[in-house]
Amino acid sequence: MKIAILTFDGFNELDSFIALGLLNRLKPLGWKAEIASPSAQVTSMNGVTVKAQQPLEFANRADAVIFGSGIYTRAIADNSALLDRLQLDPLRQLIGAQCSGTLLLARLGLLADMPACTDLTTKPWVVEAGVRVVDVPFHARGPIATAGGCLASQYLAAWMMASRAGIDATTNALLYAAPVGEKEAYVERLLNVVRPFVLES
Template sequence: MNIAILTFDGFNELDSFIAFGLLNRLTPQGWKAQIASPTAQVTSMNGVTIHAQQPLEFANRADAVIFGSGIYTRAIAENSSLLDRLQLDPLRQLIGAQCSGTLLLARLGLLGDMPACTDLSTKPWLVEAGVRVVDAPFHARGPIATAGGCLASQYLAAWMMASRAGFDAAAQALHYAAPVGEKDAYVERLLNVVRPFVNDSGR
């Protein structure tokens, strides 16, 4: 299971790194999440520069894709030469987006008429694009999912793990990262959020 976490200049560290860390807990099961970017290096909204592990086009052949958010996402959404590098296939891939990354899903025509989650800053842009924004941390329909709020990145990771590796494997991976003294309750609550959207193509 190869996962591309799309990470652009100005990226939100929580969006990219939480999903990255959680998904790679399934490395023993053959999972590998990697940071994919349009340039060799990208710098976060707080000044952390990282090396991309894969080019942006890695997303086209990955089994799953996550669009992270960032302070320049609106400009990226208007950059057709950049978005044209992406040829995603929801019939084959799981595709998720975090906060302003949902705007990129809309620009790529991947949302259709489904409701979507995002952060409060991005909501007006999505409404302007004709998307119905819901007041929820996570929503999915079939292979497309969106999450709103930086820490909601855990829901995207949990949804992907539960969808492809099953709830038991997802619970084990999340249990390792959950706060000590709260592990069982934390994992149960997290999985209960995504459970209605796993293997549900009609919601």
């Protein structure tokens, strides 16, 4: 599994790095999640500069794609030259979005009539784009998923892992990262959110 975590200037560290860390727990199964960006390096909303591991176009050939959020997402959504670099295929790929990343899915026409999750700041823009926003942390339909709230990035990662590697492998990966003293309860709660939406691989 090759996974592109789309990360733009002004990105939210929690969105990109939590998903990156969790998904790469499945490296022994051949999984590899990488930061894909439109430029050689990007700087986060809190001033952390990182080098892109892959160009933006890596998303077009990846097995799964996550759109992270950030403070400039609205401008990115209006940048057709940038979005035209993405040619995603939900028949072949799992595609997820976090918070304002949901606006990019809407702009790319990937949400159709499905309800979606986003953060409170982005909600008016997503509604303006013709999408019905639901007040839940995670929702998916088929190969498309959205999550709302920075820490909801764990749901996107868990959904992708469970949909392609199965519940057992996902449980083991999440247990490693879960807080000590509440590992089983933490993982069960997380999986209860995504389990109804998991695709059979």
